[in-house]
Amino acid sequence: MSRAPATVAIPRHVADVLERHLLRSDGQEDVCFATYRLSTGAERTTAIIDDVILPEPGERDVHGNASFTGAYVIRAAALAASRGAGLALTHSHPHGRGWQGLSRPDAEAERSYAFLVNEITGFELLGLTLAGANATWSARTWAGDGTLTWASSVRVAGDTLAVSFNDDLRPPSASTSTQIRTVSAWGEHLHRDISRLRVLIVGVGSVGLEVALRLAATGIAEIGLMDFDRVEALNLDRLVGATPIDAVLRRHKVPVAARLLRRSATAERFTVHEHIVSICEPDGLAIALDYDVIISCVDRPWPRGILNTIAYSDVIPIIDGGIHIDAFPDGGMRGAAWRAHVLRPGRPCLVCNGQLNPAMVPLDREGLLDDPTYIAQSGITARSRQNVAALSASVSSSILALFVSLVAGPGGLGEPGPLRYHLATHTLDVLDCTSGANCPFEAAVAVGDGRPVLTAKHPTAAAARAPYRLSVRLRVLAAASATVERAHRWLEAQARSGFGRDHRPGDVEVRTDPRGGGANDEHRTEK
Amino acid sequence: MADVSPGALAFIAGAAECGIDAVAGDDVVTLAVTPITGSHAGLPMQVGVALDELTGWPAVPPHWIHMPEDITFEHTNAQQSTVAGWKKHSRGTPGWGNAEHPAQAYLSHLRSVLGEAA
Numbered sequence: 001m002s003r004a005p006a007t008v009a010i011p012r013h014v015a016d017v018l019e020r021h022l023l024r025s026d027g028q029e030d031v032c033f034a035t036y037r038l039s040t041g042a043e044r045t046t047a048i049i050d051d052v053i054l055p056e057p058g059e060r061d062v063h064g065n066a067s068f069t070g071a072y073v074i075r076a077a078a079l080a081a082s083r084g085a086g087l088a089l090t091h092s093h094p095h096g097r098g099w100q101g102l103s104r105p106d107a108e109a110e111r112s113y114a115f116l117v118n119e120i121t122g123f124e125l126l127g128l129t130l131a132g133a134n135a136t137w138s139a140r141t142w143a144g145d146g147t148l149t150w151a152s153s154v155r156v157a158g159d160t161l162a163v164s165f166n167d168d169l170r171p172p173s174a175s176t177s178t179q180i181r182t183v184s185a186w187g188e189h190l191h192r193d194i195s196r197l198r199v200l201i202v203g204v205g206s207v208g209l210e211v212a213l214r215l216a217a218t219g220i221a222e223i224g225l226m227d228f229d230r231v232e233a234l235n236l237d238r239l240v241g242a243t244p245i246d247a248v249l250r251r252h253k254v255p256v257a258a259r260l261l262r263r264s265a266t267a268e269r270f271t272v273h274e275h276i277v278s279i280c281e282p283d284g285l286a287i288a289l290d291y292d293v294i295i296s297c298v299d300r301p302w303p304r305g306i307l308n309t310i311a312y313s314d315v316i317p318i319i320d321g322g323i324h325i326d327a328f329p330d331g332g333m334r335g336a337a338w339r340a341h342v343l344r345p346g347r348p349c350l351v352c353n354g355q356l357n358p359a360m361v362p363l364d365r366e367g368l369l370d371d372p373t374y375i376a377q378s379g380i381t382a383r384s385r386q387n388v389a390a391l392s393a394s395v396s397s398s399i400l401a402l403f404v405s406l407v408a409g410p411g412g413l414g415e416p417g418p419l420r421y422h423l424a425t426h427t428l429d430v431l432d433c434t435s436g437a438n439c440p441f442e443a444a445v446a447v448g449d450g451r452p453v454l455t456a457k458h459p460t461a462a463a464a465r466a467p468y469r470l471s472v473r474l475r476v477l478a479a480a481s482a483t484v485e486r487a488h489r490w491l492e493a494q495a496r497s498g499f500g501r502d503h504r505p506g507d508v509e510v511r512t513d514p515r516g517g518g519a520n521d522e523h524r525t526e527k
Numbered sequence: 528m529a530d531v532s533p534g535a536l537a538f539i540a541g542a543a544e545c546g547i548d549a550v551a552g553d554d555v556v557t558l559a560v561t562p563i564t565g566s567h568a569g570l571p572m573q574v575g576v577a578l579d580e581l582t583g584w585p586a587v588p589p590h591w592i593h594m595p596e597d598i599t600f601e602h603t604n605a606q607q608s609t610v611a612g613w614k615k616h617s618r619g620t621p622g623w624g625n626a627e628h629p630a631q632a633y634l635s636h637l638r639s640v641l642g643e644a645a
Contacts, residue, residue, distance in 0.1 A: 305583070305586070305587055309586060357621070358586065358587045358588060359588055359590065359619040359620055359621055360619075361583070361587045362580055362583075362587060362588075362589065362590040362591075362619075363590055363619065366590075374604070374617075377604040377617075378604050378617055437627070438626060438627050438629075440585045440586040440629065441586050444586070450533070452534055452582065452583040452584065452585075452586045452587065453532055453533075453534060453582035453583060454582065454583045454586075454587060456579070
């Protein structure tokens with residue numbers, strides 16, 4: 001194994017098995033083994049727990065603490081090796097709360113088996129601790145030579161996404177004076193965890209940009225933007241915040257969106273990662289695997305096929321949404337409907353909920369869906385391109401509401417399943433979509449790097465990355481625009497540095513414009 | 528022979544379970560399929576599926592079916608195959624995703640297509 005897993009992912013149904021075993025009614029500690037697969041991202045590797053190997057009679061002893069036999073280790077390691085998987089040793093701290101450290105006996109126990117497990121499976125031994133007081137997981141790996149490496153987080157993906165963080169490696173940001181309203185909505189503790197999630201937006205069009213802006217304003221400290229496309233004039237009726245200068249300079253959508261996010265972000269230390277790549281390219285997929293949650297704002301079958309894969313294979317919840325506007329052939333709107341859904345183990349995939357025809361994926365990959373000759377010969381229907389900025393906001397809203405349900409679980413309820421909103425009647429359906437009995441996407445839960453390979457070279461993305469030639473006039477415009485942007489950034493930095501210094505919390509200042517004017521001219525500043 | 532992806536290996540294994548010997552070549556997996564209807568009913572016919580279309584098997588079905596040039600259709604959307612003397616025909620398979628045995632379902636699709644051959 002080239003890299004120690006930096007994070008761990010557990011599908012909810014697997015976590016349930018582990019928790020039922022490890023959290024005993026008699027309050028004693030317990031222990032068991034599990035297997036894991038690797039999911040290799042561009043910067044991080046994730047160990048995905050895919051199965052539990054419960055002890056057989058006589059293989060472990062519970063006596064306040066828990067111990068196990070060498071035979072149990074050998075059986076579990078051999079089983080893992082036969083599956084080409086790694087081995088995880090899990091144990092519980094029934095009264096523990098939050099990320100758990102290791103006691104010396106626990107560390108010695110894990111270290112003592114590291115070499116053996118490495119020899120049998122070829123993978124590092126993964127150690128996991130379940131803190132029973134708030135069902136929080138912590139994790140580390142042991143190299144064959146006994147070197148310990150702590151993981152940075154463990155995520156459990158079900159109808160809610162519960163992520164436990166190693167504060168040493170993923171420290172929380174202090175909430176800021178700009179986040180008082182947000183923190184008051186869900187509490188400091190939850191805010192610290194939500195703001196630490198790494199969130200990727202795939203497709204920075206009208207919906208993706210708006211979702212990203214809202215997440216940045218919410219306080220998410222690390223957001224990735226992925227899109228290879230450039231801004232054109234025809235985008236300006238939906239890409240709110242992009243300017244005619246962006247369009248005439250044919251700037252990539254990602255840096256334009258990043259510029260807007262930096263202005264909206266409220267996190268103390270905000271990072272926006274700019275990925276001018278397609279998720280259909282191998283590099284794009286690897287980047288996506290570095291994130292905890294992905295927002296899918298793409299409408300083409302190929303990228304949706306890939307996102308539909310990793311939601312299950314790599315246990316990364318994908319929140320997907322889209323809109324269909326039905327126009328009369330002679331003008332006028334017949335209706336519109338938008339849908340939003342979370343793709344994750346336990347929920348129907350895009351094929352099963354009717355949002356992806358897999359037969360279209362290879363056509364899109366070959367570029368045939370953009371080939372008028374092919375479309376005419378094959379008889380398939382060209383993609384519908386109608387869109388309205390006023391309705392894009394509704395799709396964004398649905399996606400963001402699902403995000404909040406997923407990460408905050410309001411009222412103890414997680415994401416509700418697939419949603420569809422009808423514009424004409426203004427009704428919301430919670431769709432009763434069921435998973436196909438033999439769905440190959442959903443059958444590939446937690447396979448990690450064993451996922452089906454749908455990525456390939458993407459000539460359109462490569463062409464879009466090529467430098468765009470600007471005339472002398474446009475080069476002057478670009479330079480002037482960059483200068484203005486730098487000045488704007490400087491001014492905003494000055495303003496931000498004044499937060500909490502120029503005003504005391506709780507101050508409400510009402511000033512009247514000294515030049516005169518009515519009530520509408522009052523400047524009301526609330527801190 | 529090119530590198531054979533796990534998806535292509537799964538396709539070959541699935542065909543074998545259906546009693547059909549699929550063989551990976553340089554670019555294409557070839558197999559003999561016997562249509563049960565049409566002018567070639569009962570006759571084994573060589574067809575092929577590109578290896579690079581099988582990397583996503585069984586989640587995503589291959590689109591093109593490669594066949595010798597002497598197999599023709601009244602209506603088709605065909606391009607040159609990478610196999611000398613063959614063409615590839617555009618034949619997507621609808622309703623994919625819930626077959627209990629994907630290889631069996633795809634072989635049914637191949638038989639159905641061959642049943643339309645002139």
